[in-house]
Amino acid sequence: MAELNPDAPMPEKGLVVRGLRMAFGDTVVQHDLSFYVAPANIFVIMGVSGCGKSTLLRHIIDLQRSDVGDICFDGQRLINDDPAERAMLQSRIGVLFQSTALWSSMTVGENVALPMQLHTQLRPPEIRDQVAFKLALVGLAGQESKMPSELSGGMQKRAGLARAIALDPDYLFLDEPSAGLDPITSQRLDALIMRLRDALGVSVIAVSHELPSIFTIADDSIYLDNESKTAIAHGNPRELVENTPEPRVRAFLKREPIDEPARESA
DSSP states (O other): OOBOOTTSOOOSSSEEEEEEEEEETTEEEEEEEEEEEOTTOEEEEEOSTTSSHHHHHHHHTTSSOOSSOEEEETTEESSOSOHHHHHHHHTTEEEEOTTOOOOTTSOHHHHHHHHHHHHOOOOHHHHHHHHHHHHHHTTOTTOTTOOGGGSOHHHHHHHHHHHHTTTOOSEEEEESTTTTOOHHHHHHHHHHHHHHHHHHOOEEEEEOOOHHHHHHHOSEEEEEETTTTEEEEESOHHHHHHHOOOHHHHHHHHTOOOOOOOOOOO
């Protein structure tokens, strides 16, 4: 289960978020977030638009910071003052942004090679071999010389995934991976995400509000509520849809309207 007792001992493996508060000035986005992502699991952060899903992802990958709460990878705190430790920890994290964030002036192969050029001592022939291997893993074998603009939306997502796994991360973060894709392409991407989890043993943390993807890929999840500004459900979404006592979570997972109290006529 995703829910974590804030007083429980810190697990030695996996991602732990404990007591996290996210805010912009006096405006609280979410508070008291505590959950656990088990190794080699696919964990989905879900909720309606504007509830703070992508903001939470940015906090976990250290693009934004909070003064309240802890984020730990395998027992190591993300927020510390040692630049070498932070760099080492960040090298274990791969990210696929919603827009893929591929460099439009670089070929697909150059995009995938860039993290290796910046963060490893691999020689050019070794990098070329690794680029070919990573592209083959995502179904883009032989596409090194293509420009991102020459790829379909689904292929761009795959190229972004290849770059995200370029450094063999332990944790892979996906921000709305199915956004903008047709249902068939989205299904294929879901299958690829699960294959990568199985082949690489990587822990996947995905932000999504796409129900078909959520029910297909998630081993575990957390639901961020935009009214109470905290998580109101934890667990496998296929179980939550039947068992959650929270009407807003049930309405989200079943695509049903929330019953509102009748208004008195004037």
